[in-house]
Amino acid sequence: MVIVCLVLGVWGIWDYVVKIPREEMQASRALLISNTIRPAMNTEMGSLERDEATVTLNVIISEDGAQNPLWIASLEVFRNALNSVGKNIQDEANALLVSELAIYGNVTPPSKFDRPMQWVFILCLPFGFYYLWKYVQMKKRSRIYCLDNEGTLSTPEGIWQSSEIADIDMSRWIAKSGNSRSTWTAKVIVGDNQPILLDDYIYNDMHLIIGALAHRFYPDQWTPLAKRVRIDVADERKAEENVPVTEEE
Numbered sequence: 001m002v003i004v005c006l007v008l009g010v011w012g013i014w015d016y017v018v019k020i021p022r023e024e025m026q027a028s029r030a031l032l033i034s035n036t037i038r039p040a041m042n043t044e045m046g047s048l049e050r051d052e053a054t055v056t057l058n059v060i061i062s063e064d065g066a067q068n069p070l071w072i073a074s075l076e077v078f079r080n081a082l083n084s085v086g087k088n089i090q091d092e093a094n095a096l097l098v099s100e101l102a103i104y105g106n107v108t109p110p111s112k113f114d115r116p117m118q119w120v121f122i123l124c125l126p127f128g129f130y131y132l133w134k135y136v137q138m139k140k141r142s143r144i145y146c147l148d149n150e151g152t153l154s155t156p157e158g159i160w161q162s163s164e165i166a167d168i169d170m171s172r173w174i175a176k177s178g179n180s181r182s183t184w185t186a187k188v189i190v191g192d193n194q195p196i197l198l199d200d201y202i203y204n205d206m207h208l209i210i211g212a213l214a215h216r217f218y219p220d221q222w223t224p225l226a227k228r229v230r231i232d233v234a235d236e237r238k239a240e241e242n243v244p245v246t247e248e249e
Helices: 002-041 048-064 069-082 087-104 114-122 124-142 180-184 206-217 233-240
Strands: 153-155 158-160 165-169 185-190 194-199
Touching: 002 048, 002 069, 002 087, 002 114, 002 124, 048 069, 069 087, 114 124, 153 194, 165 206, 180 185, 185 206, 194 206
Parallel strands: none
Antiparallel strands: 153 158, 165 185, 185 194
């Protein structure tokens, strides 16, 4: 979840700050070329369309300054062609018009919903940091769980000696019915019948503590790895009849 939220948040910021403004700029250039410059270039010298296009280009060139020198250089070529009858400048402008249309001619302007939509992704960013904080907290909590060789159990709720551990409730461990989330949990009974939840769904290797305690209290039912003890049906039958099981059998 940390990775997903952070990736979506950064993606949203990139689209909002870089991609969408770039697409808007490209779309405006495409609109200028298609709706203003190209129609004016197809009219005769001194036409109203050429005069209006020249005024538009003058405004853009003066406002843009040196922010986009290559684009401004192209606009200056178009402006010169609109006000000159020289064949060379006309040929240069027509060739440049074709190349600029190849770049911007098929640009699709961003939708009006694109920017608001990016806020949905950007708002994932704080959730990413929240999940990271929760992960660090739970990582620290997981280090507290311990069952040492003397049988002392350490948990965030407290520390209990082996003699203080009364039982372990395995009723939900790998149960075949009920909430599947709870089938990876067991409750160790300590002190005055206080249940302490041991959750293997959240914490890695919790089954080793659960298995050790379950095997201690119910060795005929659980292995140290918290697996049910399997007893062969034939062995059970022979055990009931007091028939020893030989090596060949």
